[in-house]
Amino acid sequence: MNPGRPEAIKAVPVRHPGRWAGAVVVAVLAAMLLHALITNAQFHWDVVGKYLFDSSILHGLGVTLELTALSMLIGVAGGTLLAIMRLSTNPVLSGTAWFYIWVFRGTPILVQLLFWNFLGALWTKLSIGIPFGPSFWSEPTNQVIPLFMAALLGLGLNEAAYMAEIVRGGIQSVSPGQTEAAHALGMSQSSTMRRIVLPQAMRVIIPPTGNETISMLKTTSLVSAISLEELLRAGQNIYSRTFETIPLLVTVSIWYLLLTSILTVVQYYIERHYARGANRILPPTPLQRLAGLFRGRPKPAAGPDVVPGLEGGGHQ
Incomplete structure (x- = not known):
């Protein structure tokens, strides 16, 4: 061995006893939970399997998916418009957007759902015509806004307020130099926003939007308060007849878990696409x-x- 050369360093792996102890604790707790789920007869897993694909449950599942998709569509479109209005230099537009966001984020969504459901108590008829003048069209409010429409308006308009702040944050994350460069090339404000700013802001907008979609899927269960039969209400209608409350709640929870898992995977691939x-x-x-x-x-x-x-x- 060369006397002038230092000895080779012997690398010793770092020990992590805390990790192993934590893993053992988690494994024991998981085994206890699994044992409780299997051995507790009150879960009635045979009843869960019986109603998992029941026609009423599947119909409620379809209503839940429809409400989620349409509410998010309204929320994303309305939120984008509100975000652009909020960032406008026009004080009327920015003030109107701020007031909308303030009202819809500041009141519980359940209250908003009940408000839309009982809108006919405020205005018995909805009409279109000359402001403060004669009307050209008029229909009873409860016919114009049936139960499903009331739920959709309550969920979608509330979501627009939250999406407005998400989109606004995404737009503000893009460097102002991008906008200045686009204007220097002669692009209009709308073209700059559509072709330059929003595509870059999507990397910031997509993750919270995915979370909002998953949250919206579960929030649709609140429409059971206005008697619209979605997934949870379908389960409630069944166990009100059979008195098998826990098995039906487990059935509903399994569908929610399955749908949220699918949405999580979809969100991951969308984020991966915009990360390219x-x-x-x-x-x-x-x-x-x-x-x-x-x-x-x-x-x-x-x-x-x-x-x-x-x-x-x-x-x-």
């Missing part, structure tokens, strides 16, 4: 991570701008 322009190396997909458990650490999928020979960038 910012990350040189994209995060691995769930299937790549699962495959990596059997062959070592998973290799992340390369983005479109990875240079050959430089694939060793960090994970995002």
Whole structure:
């Protein structure tokens, strides 16, 4: 051995006893929970299986999905419009948007649902005509806004207030230099917003929007308060006849868990899609991570701008 050369360093792996202790505690608690679910006869898993695909449950499931999709559509479109109004230099537009957000975020959504349901008590008829003058069309309020429409308005208009702040935050995350450069090229304000700002803001907007969609799926259960038969109300109608409350609540919960899991996966892939322009190396997909458990650490999928020979960038 060369006397002038230092000895090789012997690397000793770092011990993590706390991790192992935590893993043991979690495993024991999980085993206890699983044992309780299996051995407690009050869950009546046979009843759960009986009603899991019941026609009433499936009909309520369809109403829940319809409400979620349409409410988020109204929320995203209305929220984008409100965010642009809020950022406008026109004080009337910005003030109107601020007032809308203040009212709809400041009152409980259940109160708003009840308000739309009983709107006919305030105005027995809705009409279209000359302001403060004669009307050209008039119909009873309860016919114009039936039960489903009341639920949709309550959920969608409330969601628009929250989406407005999400979109506003995303727009403000884009560097002002992007807007200035677009204007220097002769692009209009609307074209700049549509083609430059919003596409870049999507990376910030998508994650909370996905969370809002998952939250909206569960929030639709509140429309049972106005007697609209969605998923939860369908379960309530069944156990009010059979008195099998817990099995029906478990049935409803299984469907909610399944749907939220699907939405979580969809959200992940949408976020991954919009990350292509910012990350040189994209995060691995769930299937790549699962495959990596059997062959070592998973290799992340390369983005479109990875240079050959430089694939060793960090994970995002």
